[in-house]
Amino acid sequence: MKIKRTNGEIIFGVVNTAFMVVMAFVTLYPLWHVLMASFSVPTRIMAHRGLLFWTLGFSNEAYVQVFKHPLLVRSYMNTIFYVLVGTGINMVMTFHGAYVLSRRNVYFKKHIMIMITITMFVSGGLVPNYLLISDLGMLNTPWAILLPGAIGTYNMVMMRTYFQGIPYELEESARIDGATDIRILYQIILPVSTPIIAVIALYYGVGHWNSWFNAMIYLTDRNLFPIQLVLREILIQGSMDALEDTAINSSWKAVEETLKYATIIVATVPILCVYPFLQKYFDKGVLVGALKG
Amino acid sequence: MAKTSTSPGTKAKSESVLMVRLKDHFKMIRRDIHVNKHIYLIALPMIIYYIIFKYVPMYGIQIAFKDYNLIKGISASPWVGFKHFIKFVNSYYFVRVVKNTFMISFYGTLFAFPAPIIFALLLNEIRSTKFRRTVQTITYMPHFVSTVVVCGMIHMFCASDGFLGVAVANLLGTEAKNLLMNPKYFRTIYILSDIWKNIGWNSILYIAAILGIDQAQYEAAVIDGAGKFAQAIYVTIPGIMPTVIIKLIFRMGEMMDVGFEKVFLLYNEATWQVSDVISTYTYREGLLNMNYSYSSAVSLFNTVINFVLLWTTNFISRKVSETSLF
Known part of the structure; x- marks a missing residue:
């Protein structure tokens, strides 16, 4: 009609x-x-x-210079390292944590849950966090970038909700056959969780790719800088001096004006290429978290 | 247990009952640990992570009530009570940062909060699925662009030779100036760029909520003679209201929590009178001026306000609309 x-x-x-x-x-x-x-x-x-x-x-001279410039190349490599290793740590921690929180009949689960929920509302704040990293001797090491955010509580809760939605019958038969919790995790839960794993890995990956604040406060060694921090110097502080320090020759000077545009593109395009492929998962992922509220 | 009579015999008896219960409890826990040993093993890294990276800094909050001394460390530094809080409340910065934080949040709630809702409602009225999907994909994109790049683009475009700087100058008939140096424009720039970055992404939730509305309601409305506008007002909007309210509670709870990154990347001394917020002040005092205790006090003050706000809006919402977070 x-x-x-x-x-x-x-x-x-x-x-x-x-x-x-x-x-x-x-x-x-x-x-x-x-x-x-x-x-x-x-x-x-x-x-x-x-x-x-x-x-x-x-x-295309600006791009040629971007890929020749020592600091830019170095920081780009650092970013790739932080994204890969950081997301790896995130996923291992989050995946296992979410599994624990999704189990039934675990006596201390509620205690762990309370411990985690509290951290969503109360946090130490800037200075105590800084003092901790300093006391741990992590200042000026990649660990300061990789470890403090190892678990995103919100992401973990989202993954837990997904695990809880997996039909119990799936693992029950395995349990009867004598499978341990660890086997159930890797052979039953893991294979059916690809959508949520993809979405959460993307969230973490994008987070690492775009992050600069921790690097700014914890790192002073320029060889460890991620690309976003170098970009901040070029774009926000408007200082091309950042590039001068390490430049072997100054051929980039001729393209100074377009170099910053090229750097933005190089630092942004990889992520913009990834997300449309995962778009079908987003709506689900975001929704799961939202329903949990 | 407390109300039982106090005669010695009964007391001993109740004590032994307690002992038996405790024993049972411990037995139960031992069995639980045995049965779930793998689970607890898996949980261990997570627990250690939360203790080290979340709870140790919470222990560090105490420096807000101390005069932190680098050499003595957190525990041995002398207590000073509310000294730093009083200093903050009496300082010139108090009114400035609290007011600026509130104003940015307030305008954000006024404009940036409803934007994705309106966008979702309008998008829902687009008939061609293909066109709708395309618009969605495009508007998601800025969410993945880093804050540094977004702010970098703002810096370039708002400069005296940027297209926004030139456009505003043409509009007002004045000489082109850097818009970021003008306190009048700071909030506008902040909020408009916020909408640009997040309108598509934030609308996902509302689009999902609209799709979740029972189609029978629309059919009933059509039978009652409702046109498209009436359907939107009487079916779609009430249908997404619970989602809107949940989001609004979150928003209210974050009313005094303006993120550090964007303000920090956009502000400069020329606009401090409107752009300096609690988080940027905490950063400057804490990490640049090394006033560790004072900065912690400011930050704790902020945390407490946020918590009270969240709790209050949640309470009100539960009373008024039966929708709440906790």
């Missing part, structure tokens, strides 16, 4: 569609601007004012 649309509804439909097109444009434009600027000729970008819809001339 097709219901006839009133004039008002048709007009609304057109306006609404137009609004969505504008939304999409406004969302995309800033990154488009950066992308176009990164491939432009530096001197022309310098003189340019206003919107930018296409490259001004063409030059």
Whole structure:
């Protein structure tokens, strides 16, 4: 049955569609601007004012310099290291923790749960955390980046909720056959949990990729800096000196103006390439957490 | 147990009953540990993590009531009571940072909070599934762009030669200036960029809530002669209300909790009068000026306010709408 649309509804439909097109444009434009600027000729970008819809001339020199610059390459490698190892630690800790919290008939589970819930509302704060890392001797080591956030409580609770939704019959038969909890975890729970594992790994991965604050307060050795922290120096503090320190030659100086655009693209594109593939999982993942409230 | 008579015989008896109970309890726990030994083994790293990285810093909160001395350490530093709290409340910064934190949050709740809800409602009215999906995918994207990059772009675009800086200057007919240096624009920039980054991502939840509404309700509304607008007002909006309220409780609980990162990346001394918030002040005092105890006191003050706010809104919401977090 097709219901006839009133004039008002048709007009609304057109306006609404137009609004969505504008939304999409406004969302995309800033990154488009950066992308176009990164491939432009530096001197022309310098003189340019206003919107930018296409490259001004063409030059890929900025990208060549990004991949040649010691500090930029170094920090990019560091970021990849933090993402891979950090997310690995996150997943091992979160996966096992969530399993414990999803078990039935575990006497101390409620105590553990209370202990964890408290930390969602109370935290030590900046200085006590800093003193802890300092006392542990982790200042200026990669551990300061990798360990303090090893478990995201919210992510763990989300994963627990997923585990609780797995039909009990699945593991019951294994239990009758004498499987231990550990075997059940790896051979039954793990294989059916790929969607939640993918989503949570993405959350952690994006978190590590984009993080800079811990690096700023815990690291002074520039060789350990992640790319975001170097980006902060270039973009926010507006200082290209950050690059000067370690530059062997100053060929990047010629492309100074477009170099920052290219760095943004290089630091942002990997993540933007990953997320659409996982999009089908998001809606589920976000929902599970939300329902738990 | 406490009300039993106090004659010696009964007392001994009740004590022994207690002993038996305790013994049973311990037996039960021993069995539990035996049966679940693998579970506890798996739990061990998690427990150690929470103790070291969450509870040890909580123990460190006490420096807010002490004069922390680097050499003496946390435990041996002398107690000073509420000295640092009093100093903060009486300081010039108190009004400034509390007011700024509140104002940014308030405008955020006013504009950035409803934005994804309205967006979800409008998106729901788009008929073409393909177009709707495309818009969704596009608007999710900024959520994955790092705060540093977002703020970096703001710096570039709002500069005197950036397109936003130029556009505002043209609009006002003045000379182009860096918008970030003008206190008038700080909150606007902060909140608009917040909407840009999060509107798509935050709308996922509301879109899911809309999809969860029973279709029979719409059919009933159509039979009653409701058009599209009436359906939105009488079916869709009431249908997502519980989700909105839960989110609003969270939001209220975070009213005095403006995140550090974005403010820190966007502010400068020229705009401090409107942009300096509790978290940035805590950072400057704590890690830059090394006033460890004072900074901890400011941060604890903030934590307590947040907790009270969360608890209060939760309480009110439970009374008014029967929707609550805990």
